[in-house]
Amino acid sequence: MNSPGSATTITAPEQVFDWLDSEAAKRAEAGLVRRLRPRGSETEQLDLAGNDYLGLARDKRVAGAAAAAALRWGAGSTGSRLVTGSTELHAELEHELARFCGAPAALVFSSGFTANLGAVTALSGAESAIVTDKYIHASLIEGCRLSRADVAAVAHSDPDAVAHALATRRKQRALVVTDSVFSVDGDLAPLGELSRVCRQHGVALLVDDAHGFGVLGDGGRGAVAAAGLAGEPDVVTTLTLSKSLGAQGGAVLGPRRVIRHLVDTARSFIFDTALAPSSAAAALAALGVLRDEPELPGRVLTAASELSSRLAAAGLSTSIPEAAVVSVRAPSPEEAVTWAARCAEHGVRVGCFRPPSVPDGVSRLRLTARADLTEADLDRAVRVIVDSAPEGARA
Numbered sequence: 001m002n003s004p005g006s007a008t009t010i011t012a013p014e015q016v017f018d019w020l021d022s023e024a025a026k027r028a029e030a031g032l033v034r035r036l037r038p039r040g041s042e043t044e045q046l047d048l049a050g051n052d053y054l055g056l057a058r059d060k061r062v063a064g065a066a067a068a069a070a071l072r073w074g075a076g077s078t079g080s081r082l083v084t085g086s087t088e089l090h091a092e093l094e095h096e097l098a099r100f101c102g103a104p105a106a107l108v109f110s111s112g113f114t115a116n117l118g119a120v121t122a123l124s125g126a127e128s129a130i131v132t133d134k135y136i137h138a139s140l141i142e143g144c145r146l147s148r149a150d151v152a153a154v155a156h157s158d159p160d161a162v163a164h165a166l167a168t169r170r171k172q173r174a175l176v177v178t179d180s181v182f183s184v185d186g187d188l189a190p191l192g193e194l195s196r197v198c199r200q201h202g203v204a205l206l207v208d209d210a211h212g213f214g215v216l217g218d219g220g221r222g223a224v225a226a227a228g229l230a231g232e233p234d235v236v237t238t239l240t241l242s243k244s245l246g247a248q249g250g251a252v253l254g255p256r257r258v259i260r261h262l263v264d265t266a267r268s269f270i271f272d273t274a275l276a277p278s279s280a281a282a283a284l285a286a287l288g289v290l291r292d293e294p295e296l297p298g299r300v301l302t303a304a305s306e307l308s309s310r311l312a313a314a315g316l317s318t319s320i321p322e323a324a325v326v327s328v329r330a331p332s333p334e335e336a337v338t339w340a341a342r343c344a345e346h347g348v349r350v351g352c353f354r355p356p357s358v359p360d361g362v363s364r365l366r367l368t369a370r371a372d373l374t375e376a377d378l379d380r381a382v383r384v385i386v387d388s389a390p391e392g393a394r395a
């Protein structure tokens with residue numbers, strides 16, 4: 001504590017957070033203010049902003065399973081997984097996820113974020129090097145920061161850059177970390193090549209398949225399965241249950257000894273209340289739907305490519321989708337916000353990505369395709385997005 005006359009003065013309690021106002025002013029100046037827009041349960045708006053790729057979040061089989069589980073098991077899980085939070089539902093979900101994706105074992109977390117934090121930190125540490133693609137998801141970046149490992153973030157989708165970083169690392173043990181489908185532009189990582197590089201250097205590969213699971217691979221088994229890497233002894237996959245499965249939660253899939261290690265050491269698993277039983281039941285039911293309706297992932301891909309090609313034909317600068325995500329470049333953060341707001345006024349909700357959510361600093365509208373989009377939905381979406389576009393958005 002400062003005494004009177006010392007170099008620093010004591011700030012009054014009501015001024016302690018004054019610095020937040022100047023930070024807020026800087027964000028406003030840069031067009032980076034974010035607003036929460038609570039939605040009602042019923043809406044006429046067409047949703048191209050959420051991640052409910054298979055349209056299962058409100059499916060009666062999925063939502064009904066969640067409701068039934070809440071009544072049977074309770075609204076919350078009552079504790080962490082290692083105390084009272086593990087129910088038979090969690091065990092069944094882990095078994096079914098591993099079986100579906102072709103992995104030896106799985107471990108369910110309370111979110112994809114905590115799954116990534118747990119997997120990256122537990123599989124690295126001060127004695128490790130980590131090599132990541134520089135566009136990985138924020139949750140993986142946080143894992144790297146917490147890991148105390150030597151971290152090298154290399155050029156996007158560049159196996160040679162990964163190989164160089166591995167060849168010049170100073171720690172023997174290493175982990176290569178990538179998204180399978182990058183969340184901003186929806187492009188696919190070169191998983192086969194990354195795995196080859198990892199094997200040349202004798203290190204593990206961790207793939208976040210949040211946007212690939214349910215959309216890519218045979219019947220939606222994911223990008224890791226599509227690359228022929230499911231069940232490999234040196235590959236670990238992380239998932240979220242909140243996108244294709246329309247539920248909530250996350251998971252890590254991999255060799256049994258990896259899963260055992262996470263149970264004993266992953267702090268975001270050990271010190272976190274377990275996933276709610278309703279979410280576990282919803283994810284299990286959604287997995288059942290995916291197994292029964294293997295055509296759903298193909299519909300997502302068709303809708304994404306239809307959206308992208310029609311917007312490009314209208315002169316907008318769109319990404320070429322390799323999964324459900326389509327991005328459309330905006331001239332500036334401010335114009336991205338106004339563009340998204342204009343789309344919403346005309347009944348189409350789109351995502352708006354601005355710094356710091358975009359690694360290259362380019363603001364975009366971010367659209368997500370769903371299996372349940374109709375031809376009329378696509379017509380409406382394209383018309384509204386094109387008609388609302390700012391002048392500078394045309395390529």
Ligand SMILES: Cc1ncc(COP(=O)(O)O)c(C=O)c1O
Binds near residue numbers: 208248249
């Ligand atoms: C690539 C990726 N990984 C992880 C997550 C985090 O998953 P969750 O929302 O379940 O925490 C997300 C998104 O939300 C994501 O896009």
